[in-house]
Amino acid sequence: MNNGYASLSGLETPAAIIDTVPMHRNIKRMQARMNALGVRFRPHVKTSKCSQVVQAQREAGACGITVSTLKEADHFFADGITDILYAVGVVSSKLPHVLRLRRRGCDLKIVTDSAEAARAIVDFGAEHGEAFEVWIEVDTDGHRSGIRPEAPALLEVATVLHQGGARLGGVMTHAGSSYDLYTPQALEAMAEQERAGCVRAAERLREAGFPCPVVSVGSTPTALSAKTLQGVTEVRAGVYVFFDLVMRGVGVCSTEDLALSVLTTVVGHQTEKGWAIVDAGWMAMSRDRGTQKQSHDFAYGQVCGLDGAVLPGYILSGANQEHGILSREGAPDPDIAKHFPLGTLLRILPNHACATGAQFPAYHALGPDGGITQWSRLHGW
């Protein structure tokens, strides 16, 4: 990790630290992979919600962005980004907001997975003289939303959109089930399932005479595991920019790729129990327990020194709102107070970067020279 870490000792804790060296490496790695596979890359900005991070993704070659809320669309449109996909099924009550953005020049695309929602979109569009660009959400792994590639509803939705005057922009899917896998074989198979399902949906639309220029797939694990992306035009992924313990457990990154950590201070001990108390509780780490279902459960996070080097065997085993309990896995450490004296600064690797980042109004970005810059982060809706 970063060697110029001494500057961190001047920060009040807890603080969210982005190590920009691995962050830039992660960005370049993903973009190079997408370039090699011959597809455009549309990062999901829900992970960082941060202008500087997204700027780095764009400079590396990203085409457009994916957002999870309309507030993100507002923010990044204000940053000058026009090609935006809002990747959550839209409902009537959100269409005025979508319309406002489009009227101001944002090329905002929306998604749907039902004829009823599609009808609401075209009705609202007709009322306001707007041809919304709509992508149909495809379900390739059964984990959440979308229409199965072979389902009759696919053509029904396309018909409603096309006849209603909307612009049928394409199909999109997200194989979120990939987060529950952990072997290269299973990940490669899921990537192929995601690709094949989405391409099949596009083919059905085209065979029926509908336009379907975009075929958009993605999740960090599948994006990093796909052997071919034939028929796919673009990929979306979010958490790859920081990675986290869950992604390491899935097997798509190593410890040195983890770019987000929480800086914390040892504020007390319960020596008899082998506990050090730190000032990163669940308010800082989030309540995400994503490694709980993986082969190695890190509770609320894995403990590193200020230099970012893992201190093997130490985890954040418990968390109250502003208190974290640091202990050794297995037998308690009777020398916990000697190993972690009062005032010691540590960095905790989080289970889930999207959830941990969200707990902070700003990141502290640590540059290769040890310089620290504050990067603000969106919060709320």
Add this chain to the structure above:
Amino acid sequence: MNNGYASLSGLETPAAIIDTVPMHRNIKRMQARMNALGVRFRPHVKTSKCSQVVQAQREAGACGITVSTLKEADHFFADGITDILYAVGVVSSKLPHVLRLRRRGCDLKIVTDSAEAARAIVDFGAEHGEAFEVWIEVDTDGHRSGIRPEAPALLEVATVLHQGGARLGGVMTHAGSSYDLYTPQALEAMAEQERAGCVRAAERLREAGFPCPVVSVGSTPTALSAKTLQGVTEVRAGVYVFFDLVMRGVGVCSTEDLALSVLTTVVGHQTEKGWAIVDAGWMAMSRDRGTQKQSHDFAYGQVCGLDGAVLPGYILSGANQEHGILSREGAPDPDIAKHFPLGTLLRILPNHACATGAQFPAYHALGPDGGITQWSRLHGW
């Protein structure tokens, strides 16, 4: 709950709704109880982090506040509150911040549970000519920080503080284990254990010739279960102001007392699975799964109609970042799309009000007449 709820339908979702009718009732109930028990009440503002909520607590009779971060102290001191307890063990690196607040006129009290931390406080105080007021944290249930009432360390810490010129303000404890109980008998016993342990620590200090004016105890469950608070001078509690599913599971409130909910919209269905998809995912609800270890697990929350009435048997069974999965407990509901049509507005009761509130930059406070006011909320450190 509140009848003037129609105004909620104008909000973009997800949104954090405070029903002010039960909120004010909760505040009055707790304050009346404390008055009857003859103790001062110092609410913990970490739950709401909101000026308007804390103002209501003060108007009802609260004396001072408890904070979990120095940012809360900054904020509420700016609101005109001077009597503030920072209830997390303080370390050297935070003393300059504490000093700044005290120099500006904030009567900020700090806590410690070790001779080493106490020495750092008095050394820093001597260096800057400041007599900090310090309370000694007592461990009455083994759940986190503090010194056992009978431990030799108690007198050692007092000696360091007293001889070093700090003002020994008293003792404080928090029986957080009470969250894991669920019978009135067990809660009453824990309240008595908390009281007796803290009073015993105070007696030991006084017997040794130290001043100990304050004896401060508290958690919401113990505050609502104590039969006597003899020897206690003040009580602290936080989550009682909103309550939540965990507190209802503990048995210290009823559904009609729950003052915080998340307003959400149905954005899709997976009819075959009996799922409705809503726009409150874990980003809105938080990842807190506090009811998981209780007898009734509500996953990510219990589902209510827009009027706040529980829809029995429906829970938020799963959550992605901006997608919640609403389903029926037990057998899937084949008529889920009929029961929860696209665009339906619902209110989800959270597991843990402190965690869910933290996901929002502001609350929407619903008054008895149905009027909605936006109340901003602190975020970060």
